Amino acid sequence: MTNILVSSxxxxxxxxxxxxxxxxxxxxxxxxNGHLPNSVLIPYEKILDFSPDTPFxxxxxxxxxxxxLGENGVDNDTKIIVYGDKGxxxxxxxxxxxLFYGANVNFLDISYSKWVNLGYPVTTEVYAPGKTTxxxxxxxxxxxxxxxYVLSKIQDQDTIIxxxxxxxxxxxLIAAGPKAGRIPNSKHFPWEKAIGVDGNIFxxxxxxxxxxxxxxxxxxxxxxxxxVGERASHTFLALxxxxxxxxxxxxxxxxxxSNNSNMPIEI
Amino acid sequence: MKxxxxxxxxxxxxxxxxxxxxxxxxxxxxxxxxxxxxxxxKVTIDHLPSTxxxxxxxxxxxxxVVSSTEIGDGVFQIEIKHNII
Numbered sequence: 001m002t003n004i005l006v007s008s009x010x011x012x013x014x015x016x017x018x019x020x021x022x023x024x025x026x027x028x029x030x031x032x033n034g035h036l037p038n039s040v041l042i043p044y045e046k047i048l049d050f051s052p053d054t055p056f057x058x059x060x061x062x063x064x065x066x067x068x069l070g071e072n073g074v075d076n077d078t079k080i081i082v083y084g085d086k087g088x089x090x091x092x093x094x095x096x097x098x099l100f101y102g103a104n105v106n107f108l109d110i111s112y113s114k115w116v117n118l119g120y121p122v123t124t125e126v127y128a129p130g131k132t133t134x135x136x137x138x139x140x141x142x143x144x145x146x147x148x149y150v151l152s153k154i155q156d157q158d159t160i161i162x163x164x165x166x167x168x169x170x171x172x173l174i175a176a177g178p179k180a181g182r183i184p185n186s187k188h189f190p191w192e193k194a195i196g197v198d199g200n201i202f203x204x205x206x207x208x209x210x211x212x213x214x215x216x217x218x219x220x221x222x223x224x225x226x227x228v229g230e231r232a233s234h235t236f237l238a239l240x241x242x243x244x245x246x247x248x249x250x251x252x253x254x255x256x257x258s259n260n261s262n263m264p265i266e267i
Numbered sequence: 268m269k270x271x272x273x274x275x276x277x278x279x280x281x282x283x284x285x286x287x288x289x290x291x292x293x294x295x296x297x298x299x300x301x302x303x304x305x306x307x308x309k310v311t312i313d314h315l316p317s318t319x320x321x322x323x324x325x326x327x328x329x330x331x332v333v334s335s336t337e338i339g340d341g342v343f344q345i346e347i348k349h350n351i352i
Contacts, residue, residue: 029341044316044318048319050323052322057316057320085341086314174289174293175293176289176292227288228289231288
């Protein structure tokens with residue numbers, strides 16, 4: 001997979017392309033106040049299967065995503081460009097969710113705020129594309145993994161497990177769940193390291209590659225995790241942008257791991 | 268009309284705008300632990316995932332999520348009533 005990001009300049013010149021649709025993952029009020037032309041609001045909760053009884057955010061099931069895309073005018077030939085705001089972790093989660101189900105998806109390289117600051121076109125007109133059919137193809141690259149898979153890799157010299165949470169979480173000083181600590185043998189990579197400056201979702205590819213060079217990731221399988229799969233999504237994409245081919249995401253992350261008494265925790 | 272002051276609820280606000288996962292949940296739950304039965308906590312956040320995991324975490328501890336409303340552009344207020352199970 002290459003060319004995850006699309007430049008704002010390119011997007012600006014292709015806003016009328018009928019094969020393009022934009023997915024806005026911000027809040028309803030933010031969308032209603034202005035959005036890119038030909039963009040639809042994707043409610044955050046629609047891409048998750050979330051129950052108050054489970055500690056983790058699960059990915060929405062295949063039927064839900066097929067309905068979501070079909071209702072928003074996406075078929076298997078449509079190119080989706082996702083965008084959001086702030087650091088881009090929520091849009092990153094949307095991106096890999098669509099990727100997981102085999103959609104043709106790209107990521108706008110800047111935040112919505114920067115798009116506005118650049119003076120590029122926005123509208124308050126709600127876009128209502130006609131319904132169509134999208135057929136999902138689950139996990140085509142086998143990049144989404146579960147706790148048993150991660151457990152099988154914690155002693156594997158060919159695998160690097162990246163903990164993308166904060167230093168305090170990694171060190172076990174705080175916990176958002178029942179237990180503090182980290183997955184054994186995981187390396188700490190705080191996700192903010194990959195966030196670009198001045199409204200760019202990521203640093204440049206050269207900058208990201210330089211940052212990742214310090215982690216010994218070449219020719220390794222890389223598994224990203226955080227607390228509920230948000231921050232890990234951003235790092236997952238950053239690694240893919242740099243051309244790392246064997247990157248996986250443990251999306252249920254530490255919220256799942258720390259609630260499972262069978263899983264070892266290192267402090 | 269008499270007001271029983273001993274049963275009057277305290278209302279506390281917590282501004283967590285700018286905070287991302289996991290801090291909104293952690294700060295909210297820490298604040299709730301300091302509160303008394305019937306007290307109200309109004310949490311302001313601007314991180315979408317927190318609109319799901321704060322209510323979940325608060326409910327799991329027996330608190331009542333009264334409302335969750337978008338009060339500004341991408342800014343949500345979650346009102347939680349402290350309950351002791």
